[in-house]
Amino acid sequence: MKVVAVDHVQLAMPAGGEGRARAFYEGILGIPEKTKPTHLAARGGVWFERGPLKIHLGVDKNFAPARKAHPGFLVEDLPALIAALTQAGFAVKSDEPLDGYRRVYVDDPFGNRIELMERKAE
Template structure:
């Protein structure tokens, strides 16, 4: 083969137009991701970008927005119980699912209904 895939650069989710502040409240303020300034040529489209370590999560405006309820990013976290308590207090009730060997996990719906999986490796 003359090429290879090196890594995943970012994940993009859709959001409705004009909802950047709600995205910031969830992804920046609740989940603790840092907002990244979008390049000027892309900023006019709306949306907002976030990062944490090697994670890059972009939210782009979609005119006929429909939330991703099955397809989703899975975020590795530490202290999942504390995050779930903070999410509940902020009005984002966690949803549990079938066990996944080696992980504690739950799902949240972002302010737009997109599914976000939260995974914490089980130690021991």
């Protein structure tokens, strides 16, 4: 018996934040929305998925953003993504270098920390 992979990452958001989630995760990060199963849709929230990448945002009535715990997304063309985030009003923060990667952090519309990583060309 063993864990073999991560199926999805769930982040929390406050009630009514679906539109802001769509604008960020689909509109800027480019992860398409996936329709939630009917029996789960009544809970609110929104899912974004492309192939094995699955990010689910669920409503938490006692919402508090994840400031330290975070998903790390592999991206293509990090400079263009940074420009799009900045143009949309999101603050992008640099951090200590990590061998083999360019990386930055950004908070989603709810204050959840997101790491954006691009492999450096060898």
